Amino acid sequence: MGLDLVNGLPAHILLVHVVVVLAPLAAVALIVCTCFPRAAHRIGLALPVLALAVLVSVPLTTEAGEWLEHHVERDALIRRHAELGDGLLPWVLALFVLATAVWWVQRRSTATTPAPTAARWTPSTPVRAVAIVLALLIGAGTIVQVYRIGDSGARAAWHDGYSAAAHPGSHR
Numbered sequence: 001m002g003l004d005l006v007n008g009l010p011a012h013i014l015l016v017h018v019v020v021v022l023a024p025l026a027a028v029a030l031i032v033c034t035c036f037p038r039a040a041h042r043i044g045l046a047l048p049v050l051a052l053a054v055l056v057s058v059p060l061t062t063e064a065g066e067w068l069e070h071h072v073e074r075d076a077l078i079r080r081h082a083e084l085g086d087g088l089l090p091w092v093l094a095l096f097v098l099a100t101a102v103w104w105v106q107r108r109s110t111a112t113t114p115a116p117t118a119a120r121w122t123p124s125t126p127v128r129a130v131a132i133v134l135a136l137l138i139g140a141g142t143i144v145q146v147y148r149i150g151d152s153g154a155r156a157a158w159h160d161g162y163s164a165a166a167h168p169g170s171h172r
Contacts, residue, residue: 003060004067012064016153018057023092023146026050027139030099033106034135040106051099054092062086076155084149091142098134105131 003011026047033040033047040047062085069082 003064006027008066010068010071012061012068015057015064016150019061019088020146022050022054022057023088023095024143026054026092026095026099028092030095030102031135031139033102034047034098034132037106037109040102044106045103048096048100048103051092053097055096058089058092062089075156077152077159081152081156082120084152086151088142088145091138092147092163094138095142098131098138102122102131158162 003009003015006014029043029047029050033043065082065085069078071077
């Protein structure tokens with residue numbers, strides 16, 4: 001039994017906001033910390049902790065979404081949203097692994113380097129270049145996937161739930 005309802009509302013519609021905020025934030029933080037070692041030094045342990053929070057929140061949100069899927073009328077838009085949602089976990093897993101590696105390398109370089117240069121990376125330039133490329137790919141992929149999932153979820157929820165024209169008697 002998972003987290004299904006929160007205060008009478010489906011948990012998915014509340015948990016999704018955690019993912020929508022934290023996943024892009026973690027992706028941008030990963031890119032910044034990988035490209036700018038001083039940022040990684042300043043952010044420190046917060047980077048992998050943020051990535052871990054995203055990694056934990058995605059399966060919780062997906063599980064709550066599966067519960068909700070069984071409690072709404074099923075259509076093609078819902079199926080598409082569920083399929084896209086299932087594709088986010090590999091992105092955030094990669095984000096967590098790389099964020100942890102960036103933090104670990106920065107921590108090790110700080111421990112072995114004198115204080116004035118403590119924010120420098122110790123890996124070779126090719127290793128650092130690969131890390132930057134991976135951070136850009138994983139970060140952008142995570143952000144794009146979150147956008148696609150959110151867009152499909154909004155379409156599924158709202159495709160017939162509003163009118164483009166204002167209702168008579170409204171204040172606008």
